[in-house]
Every structure is written in structure tokens, then in C-alpha cells.
Amino acid sequence: MKKVLFLTTELHKPFGGLFRFAIEFIPAWKSLLLEKETDFEPVIFSLKDPLTEPGDLILSEDFKKFMEREPKVKIYEGTRGGEKAYFIEALLDENEKNEFHKMLWEKYRIKSDKTTNWGYYHTLNAFWKYVPMVAKEYQAIKEKFTLIDAQDWLAFPAGFLAKEELQIPLLCRFHSGEFGRSLGNPDLESPPLRIETASLMEADYIQGVSCSEAKYEVFKLLPLVQELVKELKPIRSEEWFNSQLEKQRKYEQFLLLESEDLELITNNIAGIPNGISLESWMQVNKQMIKNGRQVLKKMLPGKEYYIIFEGRTEYRKGLNQLLEAYSLLKRNDTALIIFSVMSKEEEQQFQNKINSLGIGESTMIYEGWINEEMKKSIFCAADIITLPSLYEPFGLVTLEGLAADLACEMNGVTGPTVVVGDTGGMHEVIKNGVNGFKVPMEEDLFMLNPRYLADIISLIINEPEIRKKVSVGGSERVKSHSFEWHTVCKNIFSMYEKTIDGCGEECKVVKE
Known part of the structure; x- marks a missing residue:
């Protein structure tokens, strides 16, 4: 050996x-x-x-x-x-x-x-x-x-x-x-x-x-x-x-x-x-997806569409740009839920930004990581999964979002649409309108325009046929030989x- x-x-x-x-x-x-x-x-x-x-x-x-x-x-x-x-x-x-x-x-x-x-x-x-x-x-x-x-x-x-x-x-x-x-x-x-x-x-x-x-x-x-x-x-x-x-x-x-x-x-x-290991994603059933939707509705009731962000809060992850983009939507039927681990000071800073943007009633911060089973349920139940990173060498959350598409398609439902910053490995993984969407970015400037992100979110919400197509594409992309361990x-x-x-x-x- x-x-x-x-x-x-x-x-x-x-x-x-x-x-x-x-x-x-x-x-x-x-x-x-x-x-x-x-x-x-x-x-x-x-x-x-x-x-x-x-x-x-x-x-x-x-x-x-x-x-x-x-x-x-x-x-x-x-x-x-x-x-x-x-x-x-x-x-x-x-x-x-x-x-x-x-x-x-x-x-x-x-x-x-x-x-x-x-x-x-x-x-x-x-x-x-x-x-x-x-x-x-x-x-x-x-x-x-x-x-x-x-x-x-x-x-x-x-x-x-x-x-x-x-x-x-x-x-x-x-x-x-x-x-x-x-x-x-x-x-x-x-x-x-x-x-x-x-x-x-x-x-x-x-x-x-x-x-x-x-x-x-x-x-x-x-x-x-x-x-x-x-x-x-x-x-x-x-x-x-x-x-x-x-x-x-x-x-x-x-x-x-x-x-x-x-x-x-x-x-x-x-x-x-x-x-990515797909075995556990392929074991997701309709009840788990339903449970995930119930969790989201319990967090922010009365909404039709749920956008989620899961990741760290450092600036390069693009959470600030996501909040600004969400504020531009001006939709009462849409919710944004942030899953992250942050200090009390960081949480207060983001809450202040949320309030100043006027999106406090439809935005929630869930402080702490969720366990893997619940994460799968929530990812599959979401309408949009955002990873608007300004820099992302690869982006595991991207693959997890596509794996949620696979789980949903196997259960006969439309999966979430994955939206990422057009940077690093995500540039190679995601194809616009095929298996997700990339927010245009100026090369080497690490800048993401919230307006572009808001426009993409609006397109996804307003065009259910695009969501269906992208869900199928995402489920196929994640099965790529290149992602098998x-x-x-x-x-x-x-x-x-x-x-x-x-x-x-x-x-x-x-x-x-």
C-alpha cells in the first residue's frame, strides 16, 4: 500500500x-x-x-x-x-x-x-x-x-x-x-x-x-x-x-x-x-417535503413563495446584496428565511438592516444550523435557494440545492430554483435557465448588483414553467459523473x- x-x-x-x-x-x-x-x-x-x-x-x-x-x-x-x-x-x-x-x-x-x-x-x-x-x-x-x-x-x-x-x-x-x-x-x-x-x-x-x-x-x-x-x-x-x-x-x-x-x-x-453523496437525498419522500413546507409556513405564515439562504454571514457570501434585492421585490406573498450561525452583535446588525429596508414582516433569521434531515426537508420545500456569493471557490450549497431538485423530481413535484453569483465553481456548475440561474457579475470586481438578483427572483416566481424546467435540469445536473465521490x-x-x-x-x- x-x-x-x-x-x-x-x-x-x-x-x-x-x-x-x-x-x-x-x-x-x-x-x-x-x-x-x-x-x-x-x-x-x-x-x-x-x-x-x-x-x-x-x-x-x-x-x-x-x-x-x-x-x-x-x-x-x-x-x-x-x-x-x-x-x-x-x-x-x-x-x-x-x-x-x-x-x-x-x-x-x-x-x-x-x-x-x-x-x-x-x-x-x-x-x-x-x-x-x-x-x-x-x-x-x-x-x-x-x-x-x-x-x-x-x-x-x-x-x-x-x-x-x-x-x-x-x-x-x-x-x-x-x-x-x-x-x-x-x-x-x-x-x-x-x-x-x-x-x-x-x-x-x-x-x-x-x-x-x-x-x-x-x-x-x-x-x-x-x-x-x-x-x-x-x-x-x-x-x-x-x-x-x-x-x-x-x-x-x-x-x-x-x-x-x-x-x-x-x-x-x-x-x-x-x-456530493446523493443516497440520502434519494430517500426523501413526499411527507418529508410536506413537513419542510409546514416548517417554513410556521416560521412566516401566509406566504406563497419561500426564498431561503443557508450559509455564513461574512460579506463575501452576499447576504447584504440578497436583503437589498429582496426589498426591491415589494411582494406581500413572498418570504425570505436566513439560516445561519452568527453572534448576537451580527444578528442585531442584520436585523437593523432588515428593518431599515422595510422587510421585517416577511424576513426571518433562524440562528443556528439545522440538522441534515430537516435541512433536506426545508431545501426540498423551498421555492428558491439563494447563494449570491461574491466569491465562492466551489459552493456545496449549490450542489445541495440541485440534489433537492433530484429528490423533488423523484417524488413528482417541482424542486427549488437555485440562484447563485456568477463566480468560481458556480460559473461552471450552473447554466442559466437550464438548471438554475447565475447573477451576472463584473469579472474580478466581486460586485453583485441587487437589481439583477431581484429581476431573476421575479422571473422565477412569475414563470412556473421555467421553474419546472429548471427543476428537471437541476436533477439531471447533480447526477453528473463529475460529482460522484x-x-x-x-x-x-x-x-x-x-x-x-x-x-x-x-x-x-x-x-x-
Whole structure:
């Protein structure tokens, strides 16, 4: 078996995109392993925050001797996605932290100057430092690793250091990027941006969760990478510099290519979508849909059409634009329900905006996430599901909206219409008037005009035949082979092979 060191930081608590990705990806991976369709096997390393309770985690017997030698480190284990996962908990004292920050600067030009009051960054520092040591211990007591798969900037530095320590290739997966998260205006000195820049230099393979996301981040980061490589040339070697020039040439080639549909896979970079498990959606019945409608009517009685938003409240999710668009509808038969988790201060701010727009009687904020079964019922019962994001690398809610179409069509009813911002992966998934609607956006400006969104909502409400057509289209789109987790896994395994084949001299141990 080829052991893959799978690095992710967000597995302790059951929320967030990285958690969702892992707990759906890993079971599909394991099923293919059992069916002998791959010889890659995951070994999961994640982070345990010292400030949180262990919960379901227990101290790992596998690393008992290691913890005796390294009393500052605790290694827990738990089950995630049906697979054992190891959780590293550690803290660095002030001197260790300063030394580590110095090393990050010298090797990768990662600046940590602005992180004095950023406690979680220091927790990440300890994780990054100890991952190579724990991985080396794993190799001593169990088996050698073949490659590293690191999730997002939060885990990339651990991947950089583990690659150097273990002399194995590294794949870095962008679930989002700082240029997008900052809506095109990042702090050029920030650790996330510096880390993402270094990843294009250090990784043997780069993957984005959509073709659009991969291209956007590479296009934006490439000039920064070119400057970084020039700066480090005197410290490294001429051979290294030339290999970096070749890597940059391949990145530029990737930017010129187009995908036939949803995947674009080359020798050192790829854009492929995440998947969705449809089995539970296909078990939705008419009673569940009816129950969902009753819940919506109980929340805001006397309405004929229900628009829902489910997601975080950060600005790039487009909730402000949705509220403004909804206020432009001026319809008494339509309700807007927002499902989100927010602080009391955030909730009050949004409530004030709702009141100032004059939509208080037909708009409701439901504070807190709903369980998966109720979520399916509500999604299927809604008329419109909105995800008007200004930046969205992929957009899982989009797929869930299309899955609700599938569930409804299987029960002989019209499903919800999915409306998204025309950005990132949603640009590739949704086709206007076929399986949903995209709100036009000016490229690279991250601006969504509420009037356009209001016009689309009005069109959907006023044209029932369009809703029926789009529901059928959505149910077909979500069944695409590209969204099957087994397909996603096989694409990733293909990337693993390319990662091994394309790694440099520092990974020659694996090649041999």
C-alpha cells in the first residue's frame, strides 16, 4: 500500500468546508480501497486546539513513547469518515515561536510580524512544527509515507516541512484562496497569502476545487511566486531556480487551457469539483417535503413563495446584496428565511438592516444550523435557494440545492430554483435557465448588483414553467459523473500518480 499523509486542520469540530470535504471524501476513498481499485491509503493528521475539550478524542496508544520523549506534545485519535485520525496538540513558548517564525521567513518568506494577537496562528505554528516529527515517528512504528496531501493554507506549511523531512512529494489543495477571500484586495504581507505563494513554489502538484478557482488563484499568485523565486535564488541553487522556471511555465500553460466540462487535469496542476453523496437525498419522500413546507409556513405564515439562504454571514457570501434585492421585490406573498450561525452583535446588525429596508414582516433569521434531515426537508420545500456569493471557490450549497431538485423530481413535484453569483465553481456548475440561474457579475470586481438578483427572483416566481424546467435540469445536473465521490477520488488518485512522477530531486527516494 502507498500511504498518503493527509493533512487537514479542521476535523475536531463537525463544521466547516474542510470538515465536510474530509468526511465525505475519506469514506469514498476507503470503499475504493476495499474494492482494490486503488493502492493509495490515507493516514489522517489533524489539529487539536489546546483551548478546546477533547470531546470524542482519546490519547493515542500508537504514540505513547513519542509523547514520553516530547512532553509538550499530545497526540489524540478519533474516527472521522469511518477512518482513524490522529490529532496533534502542542504549544510553543515565546522563544520557540520566535525561532519558528524566523525559519518560516528564511525558507519561504512567510511573514509573521502581524500575528502577535492572533492566537490561532500560534496554534497552527505548533501543528506545522510537529507534523514532520510525528510523521517520522509513524514511519518508524508503522509504514513509510509515499506522498503528502495538504488541505488549504492552514496545513500547507506542515506539508512543506514534512516534504523536506521525509523526502516525499507534496500536493497542495486550494479549497479557497486569499485573493478571493479578500475580494481581490489581499494584504500582501499576510501569512495566508505568503503561504499560498510559497505553495506554488514548494508543491509538486496544485489542485483547486474548480477550474475557475485554480486558474484565478494561479493567475494572481504567479507574479508573487516569480518574485519569491528570484529572491531565494542566491540561497538555494541554480538547478533549483531552473526547475522553478519550468514549473512556472507549466502554470502558464494551464492558464491557457479550457475544460470540456468540470475537470481540467494536467501534469502539475488541476481543477476538479468536490462531490456530493446523493443516497440520502434519494430517500426523501413526499411527507418529508410536506413537513419542510409546514416548517417554513410556521416560521412566516401566509406566504406563497419561500426564498431561503443557508450559509455564513461574512460579506463575501452576499447576504447584504440578497436583503437589498429582496426589498426591491415589494411582494406581500413572498418570504425570505436566513439560516445561519452568527453572534448576537451580527444578528442585531442584520436585523437593523432588515428593518431599515422595510422587510421585517416577511424576513426571518433562524440562528443556528439545522440538522441534515430537516435541512433536506426545508431545501426540498423551498421555492428558491439563494447563494449570491461574491466569491465562492466551489459552493456545496449549490450542489445541495440541485440534489433537492433530484429528490423533488423523484417524488413528482417541482424542486427549488437555485440562484447563485456568477463566480468560481458556480460559473461552471450552473447554466442559466437550464438548471438554475447565475447573477451576472463584473469579472474580478466581486460586485453583485441587487437589481439583477431581484429581476431573476421575479422571473422565477412569475414563470412556473421555467421553474419546472429548471427543476428537471437541476436533477439531471447533480447526477453528473463529475460529482460522484468515486469519480472525484479516482481523479485525485490520478493526481497522486502525477505528483510522484513530477517531483523533483528532493523526492528521489520515492521515485526509486
